[in-house]
Amino acid sequence: MARDADRPYLTIALLLLLGFMIVEVVVGILAQSLALISDAGHMLTDVGAIALALVAMRLASRPARGSYTFGLKRVEILSAQANGVTLLLLSVWFVAEAVRRLIHPPSVHGLLVTVVAVAGIGVNLLAVWAMSKANRESLNIQGSYQHVLTDLYAFIATAVAGVLVWWTGWNRFDSLAALVVAALMLRAGIGLVRDAGRVFLEAAPRGLEPDAIAQAMHALPAVTRVDDLHVWEVTSGMPALSAHVFVELDVDCHDVRRELEAMLRDRFAISHTTIQTDHAAGGEATVMPCSLDSHGTSHCG
Structure with a gap:
């Protein structure tokens, strides 16, 4: 090391x-x-x-x-x-x-x-x-x-x-x-x-603005809302992020999660992420959770 x-x-x-x-x-x-x-x-x-x-x-x-x-x-x-x-x-x-x-x-x-x-x-x-x-x-x-x-x-x-x-x-x-x-x-x-x-105090690391990160996450076409976004530093050089992300009903939420993880890693150098993705239906009024079956197929509702 x-x-x-x-x-x-x-x-x-x-x-x-x-x-x-x-x-x-x-x-x-x-x-x-x-x-x-x-x-x-x-x-x-x-x-x-x-x-x-x-x-x-x-x-x-x-x-x-x-x-x-x-x-x-x-x-x-x-x-x-x-x-x-x-x-x-x-x-x-x-x-x-x-x-x-x-x-x-x-x-x-x-x-x-x-x-x-x-x-x-x-x-x-x-x-x-x-x-x-x-x-x-x-x-x-x-x-x-x-x-x-x-x-x-x-x-x-x-x-x-x-x-x-x-x-x-x-x-x-x-x-x-x-x-x-x-x-x-x-x-x-x-x-x-x-x-x-x-x-x-788990403040966002210097150079990482939570608002800018939230905007970048929301800029993905399938993302409809980003809630409970937290950005902090475990120790020097080890930033971490957690968020609750809502995606459109007709997309694979796990693909969106992987796309978000790649974007956060490449653009903001954040590799330690915990992202919960859910489908939102009825104008985001109803949360329809994502899951994977034994064949790796995504389901909601």
Whole structure:
């Protein structure tokens, strides 16, 4: 499977970020740099995001059985939601700490901050390259990729702050860089929570408008009415649809159903469909259900 092939790329990124995160925490404490520590906090969410992505991919690949009729595919969405909430909580903490340090700035070792931040840019470039090779159709993998990409921008901001502190001696540049990092984390966290929330609330996937789908279904000549149309996402890249479709009395409703399934698959990339087709008689006032006999012949009424 494509997502199985993504595991080596995610593992490489995980090991790179985990190793550098430990270095950054130690140096951040020694240099009294909130920007470095906030970068490490963001990197922790990156490590967590990738680790959860790997675990979720393994769980989601298990076949459906028992009461879990879709398997554990939504574990990936749970992972994305957890990463988003963590980003939001960390961003609030870093904002509060940055404001405190703007009022009472500690002494910051600008040169040390700059050296570590530049090294962090290199490590994150390698991690971004590794994760760019993965298939980011999954919200889980895409969320992890966005974490790492945001961390790259954060290291750039930290490097600039380190140079300015080293050059001017004004330690508040470090706290200002931490605010930039917090803003990036807040933006990424809101995006992940929003997108994961759409899946949990069973909203139609982005790019799939239920009204447009209903019009396309109703455009088939034999279709007279489309009721109870639902379009949702089981997990990233797995849209699903259910509907109750009424067809003209003199057509084979099973042929219409197969035609609808083909149209939905080819035009909207929806292959998981549940469509109930019924004949409508007397101006659609009476429903005449379809059935197949043992010879495969369609009957109604």
